[in-house]
Amino acid sequence: MRRRNPRRTSAPAGATLLALALVAAACGSGGSDTVVANSDDLSHIHDLTFDEDGNLLVASHLGLWRVEGPDRAVLVGAQQHDLMSMTSDTDGSLIAGGHPDLRLDDFRADGKPPFLGLARSTDGGSSWDVMGLLGEADFHALVPADGGLYAAGGAGRIWHLDAEGNWTELGEMLARDLAIDPADTSRQIAPDYEGGVWTSSDGAANWTQIDDAPALVEIEWLEPTLILGMDEEGSVWQAESPEGPWETVATGPAGVETFWVDPNGSWWVTVEGDAISRSDDRGATWQTVYSPPPAPR
Numbered sequence: 437m438r439r440r441n442p443r444r445t446s447a448p449a450g451a452t453l454l455a456l457a458l459v460a461a462a463c464g465s466g467g468s469d470t471v472v473a474n475s476d477d478l479s480h481i482h483d484l485t486f487d488e489d490g491n492l493l494v495a496s497h498l499g500l501w502r503v504e505g506p507d508r509a510v511l512v513g514a515q516q517h518d519l520m521s522m523t524s525d526t527d528g529s530l531i532a533g534g535h536p537d538l539r540l541d542d543f544r545a546d547g548k549p550p551f552l553g554l555a556r557s558t559d560g561g562s563s564w565d566v567m568g569l570l571g572e573a574d575f576h577a578l579v580p581a582d583g584g585l586y587a588a589g590g591a592g593r594i595w596h597l598d599a600e601g602n603w604t605e606l607g608e609m610l611a612r613d614l615a616i617d618p619a620d621t622s623r624q625i626a627p628d629y630e631g632g633v634w635t636s637s638d639g640a641a642n643w644t645q646i647d648d649a650p651a652l653v654e655i656e657w658l659e660p661t662l663i664l665g666m667d668e669e670g671s672v673w674q675a676e677s678p679e680g681p682w683e684t685v686a687t688g689p690a691g692v693e694t695f696w697v698d699p700n701g702s703w704w705v706t707v708e709g710d711a712i713s714r715s716d717d718r719g720a721t722w723q724t725v726y727s728p729p730p731a732p733r
Contacts, residue, residue, distance in 0.1 A: 471511035473501055475731040478509060481706040483522040484696045485530065487560045492725065494712070495519035495532060500561040503712070507729045513562035515540060517552055520590070523578045530557040532564070533575025533587065545571025554578075554587065554597070568603060569595075577614040581621045586640060588614045588626065594640040606640040615657035625663065625678045627652040633665075635678035650682050654695035666695040666705065672719050686719025 471477075483495040492503040499516035501509040520534030536543030536552045543552070548571025555564040574590035583599035588611035596604045611626035611634075622639040631651035634643040650673045652665035661676040664685075672686040672695075691708035698704060703715040705722070712726040 473509040473511070473728065475728045476710070477501070477511075478710040478728060481694050481710055481712070482520050482534070483532075484694060484698075484704050484706070484712070485522060485524045486698065488528065492712070493522075493530075493561060494706075494726075495522035495534075496710075499537075500530075502561075503726050505726075506724065507727055509726060512560065513557075513564075515564050517543070517555070517564065520552075521575050521578045521587075523580060525556070525580055525585075526583070530561055531555065531567070531578060531580075531585070532557070533573065533578060535574065536570070542566065543570065548572065549574070554585075568597075568601070577611055577626075579614050579616050581616050586614060586616060586621070586624070594624075596640070607636065607642050609634060609636075609640065609643045612653060613655050615655040615663065617657055617660055619660040623678070625655055625657060627655055627665070633678070646678055646680070648680060648682070649678075653692055656695065656697045658697060664695075664697065664703075666692050668692050670705070670707075672703070686715075688715065688719055688722055689713050 477498055478494055478496045478501055480497045481494055485493050487493050494501040494503060494509060497518050500512040500519060502512050503509045516537045518535035519532045522530060522532040525531050532555050534552045535550050538544055538550060551571050551574040553569030553573050554567040554575065556567050557564045573595065575587040576590050577588040579586045585597040587595045589595055592608055592610035594606040594609050596606055609626055610628055612629050614626045617623035622637060624636045624640050627633050633646045633649035633652050635646055636643050651667050653668050655665045657663050663675045665673045670688045670690040670692055671684050672688060673682045674685045675682045688705050689707045692705055693708060694706040696704040703719060705713050710728050711724060713722045714725050715722045
């Protein structure tokens with residue numbers, strides 16, 4: 437199996453800034469402030485969620501996009517951060533991590549790496565404000581829990597943000613994704629980048645690799661006894677606990693980058709090439725929600 441890490445790694449800072457500059461230039465062309473995605477503008481989709489109107493939002497290397505049709509997505513706002521992770525908080529705001537748009541002074545941390553830390557948007561992604569850890573952490577997975585947040589950093593550390601806004605560094609784990617038991621936040625599960633799946637029973641302080649787990653790239657802990665994960669080839673796996681047993685329950689598109697179960701129970705998958713598919717029947721059938729427009733000839 438060919439392994440790559442499109443969802444949880446970043447392009448070099450110079451390449452990212454060049455790409456952002458190109459998108460910014462497009463924003464000023466054609467007499468319109470609306471930037472419509474071209475064939476590769478949604479490059480490396482990292483996370484999905486909905487806005488308040490039920491529109492699909494796509495977090496990517498080149499900012500936040502809103503899907504408006506089967507081959508149409510538009511850029512949300514003017515701040516074009518490399519959003520390596522994103523989720524909706526319990527108050528309806530968006531929170532994200534990754535790498536900042538360094539054209540903006542408020543997102544520069546002198547003498548520190550280009551890490552976004554944690555940012556929040558209260559206007560659907562039109563603008564973002566730093567919540568903390570600017571220049572210190574590059575988060576690749578975010579899970580709200582108990583009024584706070586668990587976050588997997590790209591440097592191989594799990595962090596916790598409590599309800600009072602205090603950060604704590606927890607155990608070492610280079611997690612590609614992260615999921616938490618909805619009934620007990622001390623129980624967590626995470627796939628790594630090498631095909632392994634790990635579990636913690638002490639709130640992410642210590643981790644143990646799970647024997648015989650499938651090579652998952654994405655994970656969702658939906659109920660105390662319902663965990664779903666997806667491997668790169670598109671198989672959907674299910675277990676009642678991290679230790680298994682694991683069984684295949686459906687097959688979806690191959691080349692998986694993102695797997696998300698929305699609040700209504702629909703399954704969403706993004707794949708290499710940036711196509712987005714949805715299943716409303718637990719993987720029995722899939723429909724393409726978005727495909728990038730063809731490249732200009």
